[in-house]
Amino acid sequence: MKRIGVLTSGGDAPGMNAAIRAVVRTGCINDMEVYGIKRGFQGLISGDMERLDLRSVSDIIHRGGTMLFSARCPEFKEVAGIQKGVDSCREHGIEGIVVIGGDGSFRGARDLSLSGIPCIGVPGTIDNDIACCDYTIGFDTSMNTIMQMVDRVRDTTESHGRCSIVEVMGRKAGYLALNAGIAVGATAILVPEFDYDIEKDIIERMRRTQKTGKRHFIIMVAEGIGGVEELSRQVEKALGVESRAVILGHVQRGGTPTCRDRVVASQMGYRAVKLLLNGKDNRVVAMQHEQIIDFDIYEALSMKKTIDNELYSLAHEISI
Ligand code: ADP
Ligand code: F6P
Numbered sequence: 001m002k003r004i005g006v007l008t009s010g011g012d013a014p015g016m017n018a019a020i021r022a023v024v025r026t027g028c029i030n031d032m033e034v035y036g037i038k039r040g041f042q043g044l045i046s047g048d049m050e051r052l053d054l055r056s057v058s059d060i061i062h063r064g065g066t067m068l069f070s071a072r073c074p075e076f077k078e079v080a081g082i083q084k085g086v087d088s089c090r091e092h093g094i095e096g097i098v099v100i101g102g103d104g105s106f107r108g109a110r111d112l113s114l115s116g117i118p119c120i121g122v123p124g125t126i127d128n129d130i131a132c133c134d135y136t137i138g139f140d141t142s143m144n145t146i147m148q149m150v151d152r153v154r155d156t157t158e159s160h161g162r163c164s165i166v167e168v169m170g171r172k173a174g175y176l177a178l179n180a181g182i183a184v185g186a187t188a189i190l191v192p193e194f195d196y197d198i199e200k201d202i203i204e205r206m207r208r209t210q211k212t213g214k215r216h217f218i219i220m221v222a223e224g225i226g227g228v229e230e231l232s233r234q235v236e237k238a239l240g241v242e243s244r245a246v247i248l249g250h251v252q253r254g255g256t257p258t259c260r261d262r263v264v265a266s267q268m269g270y271r272a273v274k275l276l277l278n279g280k281d282n283r284v285v286a287m288q289h290e291q292i293i294d295f296d297i298y299e300a301l302s303m304k305k306t307i308d309n310e311l312y313s314l315a316h317e318i319s320i
Contacts, residue, residue, distance in 0.1 A: 001032065001095045001096050001118075001276055001277065001279075002031070002032060002033060002095065003032065003033040003034075003035065003092075003093050003094055003095055004023075004027055004032055004033075004034055004035070004094065004095060004096045004097065004098065004273070004276060005034070005035045005036075005037045005044070005049060005089070005092075005094045005096075005097040005098070006020055006023045006024065006034060006035070006036055006037065006052075006068070006097070006098045006100070007036075007037035007038075007040050007041070007043065007044060007068060007097065007098075007099055007100070008020070008040060008066040008068045008069070008070045008100045008101060008124065009040030009041055009070055009071070009072075009073070009099060009100070009101035009104075009105035009108065010040070010070060010072060010101040010102045010104050010105045010124075010125065011070070011102065011125060011126070011127075011253060012064075012065050012066050012070045012124075012138075012253060013124045013125050013126050013136070013137050013138025013139075013141075013142075013253065013261075014064040014065075014126075014137075014138050014141035014142070014253070014254070014255055014256065014257035014258075014261055015124065015137040015138050015141065015257040015261030015262060015264070015265040016065070016066040016070075016100055016124045016137060016138070016265070017057075017060040017061060017063050017064075017065070017066060017067055017257075017265075018060075018061045018137075018257060018261065018262040018265035018266050018269070019100050019122055019124060019137060019265035019266070019268055019269040020036070020057060020060070020066065020067060020068060020100070020269065021057040021060055021061055021266070021269065022265065022266040022267075022268070022269025022270045022273075023098050023100075023122075023269040023270075023272060023273055024036070024052045024053075024054070024056065024057045025054060025057065026269065026270045026273035026274065027273050028053060028054050029054075030273070030277055032273075032277075033051060034051070034052050034053075035049045035050065035051055035052065035092065035094060036049060036050055036051075036052045036056070036067070036068050037049040037068065037097070038050075038068055038069050039068075039069045039070065039071040039073075040069075040070050040071045040072075040073055040101070040105070041071070041073040041075075041076035041081070041085060041105075041108050042071040042073040042075075042076075043068075043069075043071075044076075044085045044088055044089070044097075045073070045075060045076065045081060045084045045085055045088060046088075047088045047091065047092060049092060049094075061257075061262055061266075062256050062257070062262075063256065063257075064141070064253075064254045064255045064256055064257060065254065066100075070101075072104075073108075076108050076111075077107075077108075082108075082111045082112060082115055083115070085112055085115075085117070086112065086115045086116060086117055089112075089117045094117070095117075095118070096117070096118040096119065096120070096276040096281065097109070097112065097117060097118070097119045097120075098119075098120050098122060098269070098272045098273065098276070099112075099119055099120070099121050099122065100121075100122040100124040100137075100269075101121070101122075101123075101124055101125065102123070102124070102125035102127065102129070102130065102136075103125075103129070103130055103131075103301060105121065106121040106130075106284060106297055106300065106301060107301065109121045109282075109284075109297060110282065110297040110298065110301065113281050113282035113297065114282075118276060118280075118281030118282070119281060119282060119297075120272040120273075120275050120276055120280070120281065120283050120284070120285065120294075121272075121283070121284040121285065121297060121300070122137070122265075122268045122269060122272050122284075122285050123135075123136040123137060123268070123284065123285065123286065123287075124136060124137040124138060124265075125137070125138060125139075126138040126139055126141070126142035126169060126176065126252060126253055127139075127169065127170050127171075127172075127173045127175065127176065128173065128175040128176070129170075129172060129173035129175065129305060130284075130286070130300070130305070131300065131301075131303035131304055131305035132284060132286045132288075132295045132299070132300040132303050133286040133287055133288070134286075134287055134288050134289065134290075135264060135287045137261055137264055137265045137268065138253070138257070138261060139175070139176070139261075140258045140260040140261050141255060141256075141257045141258045141261045142169070142176060142252050142253065143176060143179050143180045143183065144258055145251065145252050145254075145255055146168050146176060146180035146183075146184075146248060146252055147180055147183045147184055149248055149251065149252075150164075150166055150180065150184040150218060150220075150248075151184065153166060153218070153246055154184065154216075154218060157216045157217070157218065157244075158215075158216045160216075160242065161215045161216050161241070161242070162216055162217075162241065162242045162243060162244060163206070163216070163217040163218075163219060163232070163235050163236075163239075163241045163242070163243040163244075164216075164217070164218050164219070164243070164244050164245075164246055165219045165221060165228045165231050165232045165235070165243060165244070165245045165246065166186075166218060166219065166220055166221065166228075166246045166247075166248060167221045167222075167223055167225075167226070167228045167245070167246070167247045167248065168180060168220065168221070168222060168223065168248055168252060169222075169223050169248070169249075169252050169253070170191070170192070170222040170223050170224055171192075171223050171224045172192055172224050173191075173192065173193070173222070173224070173305075173307075174189075174190075174191020174192055174193050174194075174222040174224070174307055175307065176222070176252070177189055177190070177191050177220050177221065177222035178191055178220075178307060178308070178311060178312060178315065179311075180220065181220035181315060182311070182314075182315045184218055184220070185218065185319065186218045186219060186220040186315070186319060187205055187206055187209055187214070187217045187218060187219060187319050188201055188202050188205050188206070188219045188220070188316065188319070189219075189220045189221075189312070189315050189316070190202075190219075190220070190221045190222060190225045191222045191224075191225070191307060191312070192222055192224035192225060193306070193307040194307070194312060196225075198231065198234060199238075202219060202231070202234075202235065203234075203235065203238045203239065205316070205319070205320075206235070206239055206241070207239065208320060209319070209320055210239070212320065217241065219231070219235075228245035228246075228247060229245045231245070232244060232245040264287060267287075267292050268285045268287070268292060271285045271292050271294065272285050275294060280294075282296060282297050282298075283295060283296060283297060284296075284297050284300040286300070
């Protein structure tokens, strides 16, 4: 394989640049030509790509976002869109592609592989919701950003003796909410993976902690649960504690990647190119028990990820 492409797709994640850098450098030192494809599958379809060399990826390892830009490309979910991607690869002589993104992007990579363009997926999403992976690029940075932001929220929450109901990202997954919730000492954490009852899981818990002298509260809610404004009103009504809803939003997806994200992204980008060099395709790079491994994309996409039950129980046991 002499010419490969690399693209970032779906929601961006801090550390994607470090992964791009590793892909480009590993390709170049193995005598490959590496093309950066802009705006994910959108740029693949339109042929928006440029050759990258060793120096093209200098000074990006510490930057959030993605130098290749990202996009959601609905056209790529259609057979005709995939075919346009295949045609574009043929036209530009691209023999393999490293796709950095979440499980949606992996579905695109799978379809492209099936149509004859070898692809390797690299897990890049702050949500950490890819089943075959213990860890996805961007998760650590995002958790730390949430923690820092909520530490600030806590100062004002404490000063006013209020309850702050904080919504963090994770439309379908609660890993950010659970882990960051523990890190900020949240009184209660709501995630899409577990059923909840507002009276029992929020109001009652707050009452219990009030009895032991607590005057201010942080409640962590994953985006997939939603309704933080309404929850705030319910808390005020039930307990008479002044409450505020705080939606952290996209601040959680930006910023300089942590050391962990830069290192894991470098390992994963490196592994992806090595797989292509060894004639492997239709695979996903993953991390399990701190080891970098890889899976068949079909297998990876059919796996189910569960949230850590023990961690969830512990969070609430010690928040008293
Ligand atoms: P993520 O990769 O972060 O999960 P999305 O789910 O938005 O993000 O997917 C990113 C892109 O991947 C989509 O805009 C589309 O181009 C492609 N994609 C998603 N699902 C499919 C699918 N079933 N088939 C082909 N391509 C897909
Ligand atoms: O990147 C994943 C994610 O952050 C989800 O947690 C969130 O639901 C989604 O992206 C929001 O993305 P956007 O606002 O770009 O549509």
